[in-house]
Amino acid sequence: MDYGLKPLGREKLWLWLMLAPTIIGLLFGTIGSLLATLGLSLFNWDLINPPKWAGAENYVQLFQNKDYIEAFANTLKFSALYVPGVVIISLLLAVLLNRKIRGVGFFRTVYFLPTVTSAVATALVWNMIYGKETGILNFALETLGFAPVCWLCSDNAMMSVVIVNIWGAIGEGMIIFLAGLTAIPRDYYEAASLDGANDVQQFFRVTLPLVTPSIFFQTLIAAINAFQAYDYIYMLTRRGQGDSSVPVAVYSIYRNAFHFFRMGDASAQAIQLALLVAVFMAIMFWWERRYVVYE
Amino acid sequence: MKKLMFVLVVASLLLAACGGGAKPAAEEGPVEITFTMWGAPEELAVWQAVVDDFHKANPNISVKVDVSDWDSYWTKLNTLIAGGTPPDVFAMDAPLFLDWQSRGALLNLQPYIDANPGFLDGIYPQTLTAYKTADGYYGLPRDFQTIVLFYNKDMFDAAGVDYPTADWTYDDMLAAAKKLTLDTNNDGKVEQYGFWSDTWDMELLWSEAIWAYGGEIISPDHSKTLIGEGGARDAWAYIDSLYKEGVMPTPTTSGEFGLDLFQSGMAAMTTIGHWAVPGYVQSGINFDVAPMPKGPAGQATSVNSAGFVISKDSKHADAAFEFIKFALGEAGQTKLAQLGFAIPVLKSVAESDAYLKQPGELNQKVFLDSVAFARTKPVFKGYEEWAGVVGDGLIPVFDGEAELNATLDELIVAADEVLAANK
Numbered sequence: 001m002d003y004g005l006k007p008l009g010r011e012k013l014w015l016w017l018m019l020a021p022t023i024i025g026l027l028f029g030t031i032g033s034l035l036a037t038l039g040l041s042l043f044n045w046d047l048i049n050p051p052k053w054a055g056a057e058n059y060v061q062l063f064q065n066k067d068y069i070e071a072f073a074n075t076l077k078f079s080a081l082y083v084p085g086v087v088i089i090s091l092l093l094a095v096l097l098n099r100k101i102r103g104v105g106f107f108r109t110v111y112f113l114p115t116v117t118s119a120v121a122t123a124l125v126w127n128m129i130y131g132k133e134t135g136i137l138n139f140a141l142e143t144l145g146f147a148p149v150c151w152l153c154s155d156n157a158m159m160s161v162v163i164v165n166i167w168g169a170i171g172e173g174m175i176i177f178l179a180g181l182t183a184i185p186r187d188y189y190e191a192a193s194l195d196g197a198n199d200v201q202q203f204f205r206v207t208l209p210l211v212t213p214s215i216f217f218q219t220l221i222a223a224i225n226a227f228q229a230y231d232y233i234y235m236l237t238r239r240g241q242g243d244s245s246v247p248v249a250v251y252s253i254y255r256n257a258f259h260f261f262r263m264g265d266a267s268a269q270a271i272q273l274a275l276l277v278a279v280f281m282a283i284m285f286w287w288e289r290r291y292v293v294y295e
Numbered sequence: 296m297k298k299l300m301f302v303l304v305v306a307s308l309l310l311a312a313c314g315g316g317a318k319p320a321a322e323e324g325p326v327e328i329t330f331t332m333w334g335a336p337e338e339l340a341v342w343q344a345v346v347d348d349f350h351k352a353n354p355n356i357s358v359k360v361d362v363s364d365w366d367s368y369w370t371k372l373n374t375l376i377a378g379g380t381p382p383d384v385f386a387m388d389a390p391l392f393l394d395w396q397s398r399g400a401l402l403n404l405q406p407y408i409d410a411n412p413g414f415l416d417g418i419y420p421q422t423l424t425a426y427k428t429a430d431g432y433y434g435l436p437r438d439f440q441t442i443v444l445f446y447n448k449d450m451f452d453a454a455g456v457d458y459p460t461a462d463w464t465y466d467d468m469l470a471a472a473k474k475l476t477l478d479t480n481n482d483g484k485v486e487q488y489g490f491w492s493d494t495w496d497m498e499l500l501w502s503e504a505i506w507a508y509g510g511e512i513i514s515p516d517h518s519k520t521l522i523g524e525g526g527a528r529d530a531w532a533y534i535d536s537l538y539k540e541g542v543m544p545t546p547t548t549s550g551e552f553g554l555d556l557f558q559s560g561m562a563a564m565t566t567i568g569h570w571a572v573p574g575y576v577q578s579g580i581n582f583d584v585a586p587m588p589k590g591p592a593g594q595a596t597s598v599n600s601a602g603f604v605i606s607k608d609s610k611h612a613d614a615a616f617e618f619i620k621f622a623l624g625e626a627g628q629t630k631l632a633q634l635g636f637a638i639p640v641l642k643s644v645a646e647s648d649a650y651l652k653q654p655g656e657l658n659q660k661v662f663l664d665s666v667a668f669a670r671t672k673p674v675f676k677g678y679e680e681w682a683g684v685v686g687d688g689l690i691p692v693f694d695g696e697a698e699l700n701a702t703l704d705e706l707i708v709a710a711d712e713v714l715a716a717n718k
Contacts (some may be wrong), residue, residue, distance in 0.1 A: 242687075
């Protein structure tokens with residue numbers, strides 16, 4: 001299919017010229033570092049001495065490294081909680097904010113704000129909210145007569161971190177779903193209500209099938225973000241010596257590369273994480289062919 | 296496509312690994328050397344003064360000083376070295392020394408030391424051992440820290456508790472801490488803690504306690520973690536009791552009261568080194584210091600130093616050593632003493648007014664006298680990873696989520712694995 005006009009003559013030159021910064025950036029920045037990581041994963045390199053050939057050794061070690069296995073399991077656990085959380089909550093939020101209610105712009109802004117706020121700054125605020133002795137959350141619990149909870153201790157840290165990450169992501173999800181919702185023609189709802197469908201039935205029979213493209217897209221984005229989640233986790237769970245109470249795969253990659261000087265191990269971990277994302281994407285695209293409805 | 300991929304991989308590896316190859320011929324004419332260190336911005340002025348004096352004495356050599364904060368310092372250093380443009384002289388934290396030395400990043404200073412007989416004579420020997428390897432020194436200490444007990448005089452006076460003495464035991468400290476832990480407004484929450492310390496790093500409390508209770512931290516050949524044997528278990532039980540008795544906030548909650556609870560006026564005592572003094576003075580806390588308490592096996596504290604190393608690929612190694620020599624000499628050490636962050640390594644300067652007569656009414660001699668029973672903070676390969684396993688691994692215990700002895704047993708296995716991997 002062809003859309004729009006094709007560039008003519010001199011326009012072509014300008015087209016390439018304008019695209020050049022992005023393409024060069026992609027080539028060297030993204031693809032270059034991807035290939036370099038792939039290459040480094042086959043070597044042992046401590047950043048100072050010349051890299052030594054290691055072959056598949058770094059990959060074999062992934063399956064013996066208890067710390068990495070724990071980090072990898074944490075990433076999976078985190079994703080399993082985070083992805084459905086983001087998709088479901090932002091969809092419900094979008095449905096709520098797609099109505100003609102007073103001050104809808106205000107609410108939309110409020111939910112979108114975390115997306116445009118620095119994660120480091122908001123994580124500091126969350127630290128205060130989660131504080132065991134002085135935190136506002138425990139203050140509320142204690143006022144209601146419950147015992148205080150240590151939100152950031154090892155036992156609860158995963159759940160606390162998932163909540164913050166979901167909170168930070170629903171704004172973006174909401175925008176995507178709002179766009180999807182506005183694209184649904186009004187007459188479908190009119191027809192449905194003429195046939196006697198109530199609100200809940202309308203949601204499941206009309207809205208849900210028609211926003212599947214948005215659900216697909218949002219799940220994909222959320223999953224990629226989940227596998228790469230790092231900033232809130234680092235800020236909320238970092239311990240004194242640089243370990244974390246919720247060490248995730250990216251955390252492990254960072255420490256191995258820049259604290260323990262094991263670039264090879266770190267690169268192999270990064271490649272494994274990338275493979276996992278790729279497998280997940282493949283599953284998603286299979287799911288897309290079966291269930292996603294395009295008008 | 297495959298070919299292109301191969302070329303790209305090789306090219307990126309080469310880019311990263313090479314660079315900065317050429318070696319210089321003999322040095323002639325004026326040279327500029329670079330000196331990179333971590334530190335607070337206010338330290339730069341003092342270092343600049345040292346550098347200026349050095350330049351006056353050696354007009355042919357000028358020094359470019361660069362100061363970064365602790366975290367960015369190590370990132371920067373890695374980048375500079377990996378990029379083939381290492382600084383000539385850079386600052387080293389003694390515990391991390393072997394991690395850098397074993398990677399071949401550092402120049403052997405032994406030939407220079409041999410060429411300057413008597414050069415190391417006036418330096419505290421406890422500060423030198425950290426930088427000594429089988430084939431000589433690859434670094435030299437610049438200033439050092441002993442850990443002592445700081446106490447808030449106002450809080451002791453208000454509670455009517457006697458000030459700590461040189462004969463205090465760890466049990467005396469706990470007893471005083473209990474009296475100094477107060478819920479002033481009776482809301483069921485503590486407003487003033489008797490004691491506070493960070494327990495994730497061995498330097499502040501747990502290495503001293505383990506030694507004082509007759510334990511050891513690591514075997515001399517760096518192959519075995521000994522923090523679970525003999526007296527060490529008693530030391531851990533003691534530290535755990537500080538948390539369980541509530542005289543010290545748990546690691547995860549203490550951050551809610553500030554980075555340093557002694558400085559924020561939330562705790563009556565802490566164990567820390569000289570680097571904390573300028574901050575405490577600035578906060579207007581009325582405090583003094585006493586030696587570390589005694590344990591069943593006697594008294595112990597930890598000596599740790601910051602030092603100088605020269606990059607192996609430095610193009611001006613001779614000039615770089617001249618600078619180190621100057622900074623460790625009488626004139627350099629006297630200037631550095633003014634910083635107030637540490638103790639000079641040159642004994643004659645540490646015992647002179649330049650160090651002892653610093654502003655404030657602090658009993659500076661306590662830091663020096665502690666050298667008599669001080670042990671060097673252990674230095675070994677894989678230190679950072681090992682410290683993460685042990686120090687951070689005990690946090691769930693102190694948070695009250697895990698049992699001490701079972702956790703220790705698990706940690707020691709993991710810590711020994713780190714040591715084995717770094718052999």
